[in-house]
Amino acid sequence: MSILANKDTRAVIIGGVAGLNAAKRMAQFDFLVNRPLTVQAFVYPPEEGQQKEIYRGGELNNVTVYGSLENALAENPQINTALIYIGASRAYQSAKEALDVKGIKLVTMITEGVPEKDAKALRKYALEQGKIFNGPSSIGIMTAGECRLGVIGGEFKNLKLCNLYRPGSFGVITKSGGLSNEAMWLCAQNGDGITSAVAIGGDAYPGTDFVTYLQMFENDPETKAVVVIGEVGGTLEEEAAEWYGREKRRIKLIASIGGTCQDVLPQGMKFGHAGAKEGKKGLGSARSKINALREAGALVPDTFGGLSKAIKQVYLELQASGVIKPEPELDEKLLPVLPPSVQEVMKQGEVIVEPLIRTTISDDRGEEPRYVGYAASELCEKGYGIEDVIGLLWNKKLPSKAESEIIKRIIMISADHGPAVSGAFGSIIAACAGIDLPQAVSAGMTMIGPRFGGAVTNAGKYFKYGVKEYPNDIPGFLNWMKENVGPVPGIGHRVKSLKNPDKRVKYLVEYVTNQTTLHTPCLNYALEVEKVTTAKKDNLILNVDGTIGCILVDLDFPEYSLNGFFVLARTIGMIGHWIDQNNQNARLIRLYDYLINYAVKEEREVPEKK
């Protein structure tokens, strides 16, 4: 037996993420006591139609989110209880709707910060309907062995520690949520646990008072004693004392009242729950409540810590008088164990999972990203630059100062080559068509290939091959290239020539050979090749792609990474073009007719389809 919630309770949760979290906790309890899911539906219009995943032990359930309570009830007529988790501004309306549903007998409100006027109106409305409105600001309701409404009881381990898998003999009523859990623990530690526990909330005007629940407990034969935890403010505790003292009650009453400290504090200094406010002339003071309860025959210890002894005393007395019959303790080992998640089992090393991907370059699981083991902030602090991050992420090595400088210069001189080239032009057309930055840059990026920018990788690859296979035989290398590849990638330029050299190439080569002491076998080899090719034709010079490719091979970058430098550098330029077009509010462009040679058939009639 129990009060308010039992094996037949079926609930709807009205509200968003807090309600979902509660439903997950409630399902853990459902698993512990082996009952069907308590939560049958959610009502939360923003997520209408979604399914929420709820695990009852290892069993995955999908619970539907409805846009209205009406729809939830239409498909789940078995619902008899509503939990309100929705925000304070909508809580009143939601609770009233729930009270209007014929089959819903209990509405409990977890929402905090609900206006007093709304709580008062809901209390009155529920009374008129002959229903129970519990809360606001209630952590929930627990019936041991049968039903959990809300997160009352905390984590799974605690449910077992508080013996909540089977009924005991104590009822619990508290204002505070945290203390409802504490009280359940005290009843398990010093007695045989609880029948039901209710948190009524610490607001000024709780929907249901101590007396109503005391009467319910009095009518529940399994409940032999009740622990009430109240506090300063209001008169609910005085009313409870009056009820208890009015006639001989079957249940024993143990109470603790918070707020006696306010007697000695500077006048007007009040704190605690919203309802913890003393009235004029000491009305509702903790002291007056304690006195009233003691006079009515309740056991009220001096401090909260004294509750342990008080509960134990009552438990032993009830046992001695035969009211509580000792029951053999359940073997904890027989209780279900919550299935652990994969992560938890892996942490304990009890399962092997084959990884889906592997990474060797970076790790963001700690407090900050680490690149090949180095913390990003430490790199910043020690004066490293973006060139060094490229070295780490692309080649897993920290470049030397000279190497970093070369990487930086390569990116600088390759960042943009004006709007006319395929990549930049592609981005510009996209920008003019009103396309967003990432897509416009991708449009330019798709141009990178054999005819635009793609030569870096191949130049590096083949010059490296030459160094290895034809070290002292340039003609031999050129022959091999002619037979197997075609024109040498990285050699030749449309407009530049020996007489009109490419300044970027000159600059890079000079910097690498004169200002650094780097060993550059690949670049040297390419320059030797250039001597031979330019002797044949003036414009068969080592171009910028070839130069960059060779230098990067000499810096030990893997050959398939080389195009990355071009991609990275041009991204800077393409982003620049996109921003530039947007700043100018550029209009949609299309080609003029005179830029197109319409080499098409003359206009003619479409023949009949055969």
Place this chain on the structure above:
Amino acid sequence: MAKILEGPAMKLFNKWGIPVPNYVVIMDPDRLAQLGEANKWLRESKLVVKAHEAIGGRFKLGLVKLGLNLDEAFAAAKEMIGREIGTSVVRQVIVAEMLDHDEEYYLSIAGNRDGSELLLSNKGGVDIEDNWDSVKRLFIPLDETPTIERITESALEAGFTGEIAERVAKIASRLILCFDNEDAQSIEINPLVIRKSDMRFAALDAVMNVDWDARFRHADWDFKPVSEIGRPFTEAEQQIMDIDARIKGSVKLVEVPGGDIALLTAGGGASVFYSDAVVARGGSIANYAEYSGDPPDWAVEALTETICRLPNIKHIIVGGAIANFTDVKATFNGIINGFRESKSKGYLENVKIWVRRGGPNENQGLAAMKKLQEEGFDIHVYDRSMPMTDIVDLALNS
């Protein structure tokens, strides 16, 4: 519960047709001269100047001056603005018309569980407490509005006569409207007077509490509630309130000067019981604190550091019930960081720390706390098997 100052209360009275004297709220005395040019009543009436702050006992502190002309009011405002009273500073004064009157009446309304109660007396003024027997009460059930006739009856019972009773009833009916529509918790008008010059009613002083939780439906509430603790907030309290306003869950702090037992307790219910336990055992608390609703660790850390800086503390009680959903490991992590930081700044010398807690991840949280012993903290850690407030007994007996 949120008490609001006289100025905003009078503004709400105006909105609902409850007569009030002419008044202005100023922060700069020079503004008074300009207002005087614009408003005849400032030039021609006797004036009252009051500090517009949540400071108790203003009269005794010289923060209320009566019967002034405009020049004198200017001088009084100049003297009051900027005055430091304890930890607070007077920043605003309210300058109102002084109304020549004979009788002083009392009119108030306060909410209760089933509705509200209207209180009337024809013996208002400063002595109302002594004349409490003269107060007549009218219970107003929730969602009901008493007729003018019904209120007039009550006014007659309260000793008002003839036309005055009818007029008082009319003002009371507006007070009920104001109470209902402004989500008020209580409104007290004392005194309500009749101005001799034109025989019109006016509410000379107003104490009003509104339900701050209802502010979402009052777009015109342009005021902030004043401190509920009987004095203005301290800087540290204000800082914690600012954090509280930004986070999920909550952190709270009230300083209690003179105490030597600091509280760093969890939960709205349990925290009060810890304060009680200290008082019951003859100790004195240095503060009240509370963190609840699984607040982020950095907020708990900030609260911890603030508490460690309280002067002359001998013990810190890190108490709490068995949490339902507040993560003990995470919140303790914030407390541990706060302790370390405070210790490195020279606080916590000769301070004993007492810990009792349960809840999600309690084992890890308590173990981490216990490890602080290795760093030289005088810390005593107990789990759920220790009765909740018994660490207070241990601290006081140590």
